[in-house]
Amino acid sequence: MSLETLSTNKSFGGVQGVYKHESAETGTAMTFAVFVPDHAPGEKLPELFYLSGLTCTHANVLDKGESRAACAEQKIIFVAPDTSPRGEGVPDDAEGKYDFGLGAGFYVDATQEPFAANYRMRSYIEKELPEIIAANFPVDMDRQGITGHSMGGHGALTIALRNAGRFKSVSAFSPIVAPSQVPWGEKALGGYLGADKAAWAQHDAVALIEAGARVPALLVDQGDADNFLAEQLKTHLLEDACAKAGQPATIRMQPGYDHSYYFISTFMAEHVRWHGERLK
Amino acid sequence: MSLETLSTNKSFGGVQGVYKHESAETGTAMTFAVFVPDHAPGEKLPELFYLSGLTCTHANVLDKGESRAACAEQKIIFVAPDTSPRGEGVPDDAEGKYDFGLGAGFYVDATQEPFAANYRMRSYIEKELPEIIAANFPVDMDRQGITGHSMGGHGALTIALRNAGRFKSVSAFSPIVAPSQVPWGEKALGGYLGADKAAWAQHDAVALIEAGARVPALLVDQGDADNFLAEQLKTHLLEDACAKAGQPATIRMQPGYDHSYYFISTFMAEHVRWHGERLK
Numbered sequence: 001m002s003l004e005t006l007s008t009n010k011s012f013g014g015v016q017g018v019y020k021h022e023s024a025e026t027g028t029a030m031t032f033a034v035f036v037p038d039h040a041p042g043e044k045l046p047e048l049f050y051l052s053g054l055t056c057t058h059a060n061v062l063d064k065g066e067s068r069a070a071c072a073e074q075k076i077i078f079v080a081p082d083t084s085p086r087g088e089g090v091p092d093d094a095e096g097k098y099d100f101g102l103g104a105g106f107y108v109d110a111t112q113e114p115f116a117a118n119y120r121m122r123s124y125i126e127k128e129l130p131e132i133i134a135a136n137f138p139v140d141m142d143r144q145g146i147t148g149h150s151m152g153g154h155g156a157l158t159i160a161l162r163n164a165g166r167f168k169s170v171s172a173f174s175p176i177v178a179p180s181q182v183p184w185g186e187k188a189l190g191g192y193l194g195a196d197k198a199a200w201a202q203h204d205a206v207a208l209i210e211a212g213a214r215v216p217a218l219l220v221d222q223g224d225a226d227n228f229l230a231e232q233l234k235t236h237l238l239e240d241a242c243a244k245a246g247q248p249a250t251i252r253m254q255p256g257y258d259h260s261y262y263f264i265s266t267f268m269a270e271h272v273r274w275h276g277e278r279l280k
Numbered sequence: 281m282s283l284e285t286l287s288t289n290k291s292f293g294g295v296q297g298v299y300k301h302e303s304a305e306t307g308t309a310m311t312f313a314v315f316v317p318d319h320a321p322g323e324k325l326p327e328l329f330y331l332s333g334l335t336c337t338h339a340n341v342l343d344k345g346e347s348r349a350a351c352a353e354q355k356i357i358f359v360a361p362d363t364s365p366r367g368e369g370v371p372d373d374a375e376g377k378y379d380f381g382l383g384a385g386f387y388v389d390a391t392q393e394p395f396a397a398n399y400r401m402r403s404y405i406e407k408e409l410p411e412i413i414a415a416n417f418p419v420d421m422d423r424q425g426i427t428g429h430s431m432g433g434h435g436a437l438t439i440a441l442r443n444a445g446r447f448k449s450v451s452a453f454s455p456i457v458a459p460s461q462v463p464w465g466e467k468a469l470g471g472y473l474g475a476d477k478a479a480w481a482q483h484d485a486v487a488l489i490e491a492g493a494r495v496p497a498l499l500v501d502q503g504d505a506d507n508f509l510a511e512q513l514k515t516h517l518l519e520d521a522c523a524k525a526g527q528p529a530t531i532r533m534q535p536g537y538d539h540s541y542y543f544i545s546t547f548m549a550e551h552v553r554w555h556g557e558r559l560k
């Protein structure tokens with residue numbers, strides 16, 4: 001598996017790189033960003049996966065996430081993949097909307113045509129990308145954390161819940177906590193997985209917790225001025241599910257904050273340090 | 281003078297806003313960004329002007345500068361203007377290159393046609409914008425600092441050197457220190473001010489220092505892996521001029537860093553805190 005280096009820049013004492021490879025899962029070229037802090041020769045560092053939200057590529061958090069200072073301080077490798085396959089022949093939303101298709105892979109393996117061939121973001125994030133990271137960067141695969149924003153918060157929560165023991169820490173910014181119950185999720189899970197809702201439960205954090213899945217530690221920040229809170233995010237469903245299931249969770253409503261990177265960047269350093277404590 | 285609010289977002293406990301107004305100086309609509317940290321009612325805060333480099337608008341440092349955390353901590357208002365007039369009828373570089381015209385105002389008042397009517401970035405930054413800031417934001421105009429990157433570092437240095445006593449602190453990231461002696465500067469100063477180099481000296485930090493201008497405190501960071509260092513930036517000319525003139529200056533070569541926002545963001549918090557100490 002060959003990795004093409006698109007760019008490297010020194011930043012906060014480490015190296016921010018952007019890389020491209022041909023993905024066996026998606027059948028397309030995939031681009032991702034990795035920040036490697038300064039470290040001793042031979043030293044292996046913990047890694048934090050950051051899954052982005054609707055419309056994003058690897059570049060949004062790279063430019064606006066303000067994660068590098070805290071990752072340098074905590075000596076954490078920060079990995080930011082794309083949100084869908086892209087390129088010629090990759091099918092998009094029939095109406096060209098932002099909430100399905102390109103930039104909106106929802107971290108599932110599609111079973112429905114014409115999406116099944118390329119839209120394999122679950123396997124890409126759960127299997128292929130970690131192998132590439134392990135083979136090419138100085139990571140300690142026994143110390144993995146995962147986080148994400150919005151659709152990526154959904155991805156982080158569901159991937160951690162389905163892979164018990166793999167992630168020592170999971171956090172999210174403004175996550176879609178119960179896609180089966182909200183318009184974004186109904187469109188995406190229906191479109192990628194079909195109408196049978198039984199197939200959706202593996203991709204719904206609230207449903208997974210209700211079915212018994214657990215994570216060791218969970219931190220969620222949500223802005224209370226977020227335009228998507230009431231209709232798409234429904235943070236209270238996660239609070240209720242964690243409370244009922246006895247899943248330890250810190251879920252914080254942040255007054256005045258919206259859904260943007262102005263919010264994410266404000267709390268990014270705190271999340272990175274929270275992961276850092278659990279990845280030591 | 282009416283100010284249109286394009287956006288406001290809560291960030292790091294304060295408000296990041298983007299504003300637009302009709303500029304009397306440039307004859308165009310001008311957009312700028314202002315971050316106002318959380319503060320007590322009636323409290324007046326110091327401000328730091330950040331002048332951007334070639335090709336930038338107000339948005340580059342807004343997205344990639346990572347200034348807000350430190351500005352919130354130091355309680356400094358951060359003001360980021362555009363780099364040139366823009367809009368229909370504003371003349372651009374004859375060949376459409378990035379280093380003259382739109383995005384490349386060089387912080388001078390043009391005397392040459394067809395640029396003289398709109399390209400009045402010196403007066404815009406020195407006079408009009410500070411008046412707008414004073415009238416619309418909770419600033420203490422007795423506590424002003426200025427900084428900038430590349431062409432904007434040139435702007436920060438020359439504006440501070442020409443306005444003795446106004447800025448308590450001036451810093452720069454990878455500044456063009458002697459535009460009269462480098463290709464970017466020769467093209468811009470020649471194009472805006474004409475061939476007579478006597479008119480250029482007021483817009484050349486090294487020439488101003490040699491002619492006796494001084495600032496109270498000066499901090500410069502420059503990456504030694506910056507592709508523009510040898511031909512366009514020539515930091516050593518500023519070091520020599522400060523040493524000869526007895527101008528106190530901290531000028532640091534930062535190993536491995538390039539000309540990008542990966543470099544700027546790495547040292548932004550340090551610059552903001554350095555200004556903060558001098559603006560208390």
